[in-house]
Amino acid sequence: MNPAAIAALSQSGVAVEVVEETGSTNADLLARAATLSGPLLLVARQQTAGRGRAGRSWLSSSEGSLTFSLAWHFAGGLPRLTGLPLAIGVALADTLERLGVQVGLKWPNDVLRDGDKLAGILIETQAASQGGVWAVIGIGLNLLMPDELEAQIGRSVASLPWLARMDRDELMAALLDGLAGALREFERAGFAAFAARWNLRHAWQGETVTVLDGGTVLHEGSAAGVDDAGRLLLDTPEGRITVLAGDVSLRVKGAE
Incomplete structure (x- = not known):
């Protein structure tokens, strides 16, 4: 992936960095939060110590996954971020739908396809020196799932082989635009602006x-x-x- 190409294809105005390999893009951005002056997308071609919720590991492959984090500054305090993981799920679902893929959402932060996990979301925060908080939004999205990686995970997981053939810079730019637009909407209106869309995609409604x-x-x-x-x-x-x-x-x- 090419950071200049992603930035040029995106309409978000967000700065983009791509690294060959790192332990965790979330950890990297949290460590840099005090020095950030604006939103930043960090993409790793290979992530070796990805994390999920509750300290779980997120396993991925360089060929078959997108692993990235987006640092975003919010002027309000932590209570203003209530519902943010769900709003990010809606943003991913909306973007994937525009790309021809229908997905479902599982509370509080999973994206499902045909009942299996397609993407996970991990949001971590840090107080900002200029006031407010930095939210670091980490996302792992499965595109292809090698048999050996699925065996390591120990359960069936979803993939997007059709989107795996899409130019990665174009795909990343589309995801960035969807996320940035959703974050600006969330800043204005909170999760209430997303609730109806989330409920329309609730994978386990009535279960x-x-x-x-x-x-x-x-x-x-x-x-x-x-x-x-x-x-x-x-x-x-x-x-x-x-x-x-x-x-x-x-x-x-x-x-x-």
Whole structure:
């Protein structure tokens, strides 16, 4: 990938850097947050220590994955970022749809295709010296999934072989434009502007699900989408409840 080509193809005005290999693009941007003067996209051709939610590893291959992070400054405090991972999911889904791929969304931060995980989102924050916070939005997107990597992951995962044939600079520019546009919309209106679009793509709408935290069952019920704050709506025998937690897994009841 060529950073100058990505920047030229993009309408976002975001600076772009590409590195051959790094441990984690999120960690790299967090380490540089104090020196950043504007939004920055960092793409790694190979990422060796990618991270997912709750400290999990994100495994990827240089040929079959896109791994990148986008640093974005928000003037408000952390409460203003409520629902941001879900908004990023909508941005990815909207962009992929424009490229001819239909996907679903799983609360709080997964993009699914045919029920399998296609992309993951990890957002980390750091206080900004100029006030507000830097949000570092890390994304791993599967394009091709070699058998040996899928065996390492230990479960079926989705891929996008059709998009894998697309010019990578054009694909990255399209994703950057979608993300930058969504972030500007989020700055103006928060997650409420995305809630309806998220619910339209809710992969497990009406399914009986189990909400877990550290392996402990917190709730069971029927998944009913999200509210304007990005909280999961769960219909239980005791009535509808809302769930908002940073380290919660959502699984179809009975699934491994």
